[in-house]
Amino acid sequence: MASRTSQGEESSYRESRRDRLLSTCAELIARKGFASTTVRDIGEAAGLLSGSLYYYFDSKESMLEQIIVKLQAYLWQRYDEVASSDLSPRAKLEGVLRVSLDAIDQYNDEVRVYQNESKLLEENERFQERAARSKDFERMVTGILRDGIATGEFRADLRIEVAFRFIRDSVWTIVHWYRPGGELGIDEVAKDYLSMLFGGIASPNG
Amino acid sequence: MASRTSQGEESSYRESRRDRLLSTCAELIARKGFASTTVRDIGEAAGLLSGSLYYYFDSKESMLEQIIVKLQAYLWQRYDEVASSDLSPRAKLEGVLRVSLDAIDQYNDEVRVYQNESKLLEENERFQERAARSKDFERMVTGILRDGIATGEFRADLRIEVAFRFIRDSVWTIVHWYRPGGELGIDEVAKDYLSMLFGGIASPNG
DNA sequence: GTCTATAGCGTGATAGAC
């Protein structure tokens, strides 16, 4: 790409302009979906003409790719910390879920894009490396579940692959209704969800 | 529409052709998304040319609408039965979830379309009546939750609107990985999910 | 009922001036 140099100030100025454009992309793609968002929409929202976007990006697909790259970098820096810690399985699982919830809070648009366009990422060859991270997430969480069953912290009578999907989907779908800065904060959501995930919704004295 | 008559055999022949076309639409739209599915795709999959589809449907949007109408008719016939029964709140909630899971099993493509295009349904004036059913579902389930807290079957320390979203999303997202006719049947999924929803994933002796 | 043919428009992307 013609716009990428590797010189200090000039490069970082350009990077930050790029990043601001990416945030605009994320907001629009989160709201309207990738297929229904046009490069003209993005240009208009960013205050330039669609053609000018191609100074920063090779294609509409590469805008999507950069959004996901940025999000995955954030997520995996933190997932790796939790996974390599010596916490108990239950505490590790709580940690993983907290990281995911923090992403929903701080990178709301990007997470929505990641969720909404996951099919596209899986099917398009270009995004194979991005889609592979979903398998990494599954490996990490099912590993924690197995360990927790071994220690007796988790129930042994559940299919691990079903429990994994239950956990993954209940947490990530929060992004579809949670609004950063709204009345209900992410800490309150985390408290309720962790409580329901671990203890269920039925009364203990039922 | 020119194709709608109200005469016995001729009409029902046309209806069934229409229904078969709708199934093809649902399959494609479920797989590729509404925006990325072209009427040419649909025509090709159904074995006719795109223009010929307009003998049966006014527009691409009306194809989507008919898919949703058909699904909602199935769902609400059964939801109403459960809601008006005199089962306990917990049994009612189980019943509602069973209906949803049966739809995921029997109307898999249609449910995926409903889930994937929910944004479009909410935002497009044309689909207001369809989108209103989501509010009905919320009213039904939160009512059951309130009753169950009153009887002591459900935990009283949870925010009802958060618990509702937890339940709604964990159940409906099953459609994104469940495959009808696969190794894991809907009864097994139902058993695991009801068990996790009501009792959580933590060991009771934890 | 399905076809041929195409209107009319919006799309992603590019070339080159400034």
Place this chain on the structure above:
DNA sequence: GTCTATCACGCTATAGAC
């Protein structure tokens, strides 16, 4: 870096023959 201008293509939908 952003603009003007535009290309080449794909899209939904329609008109009218058969």
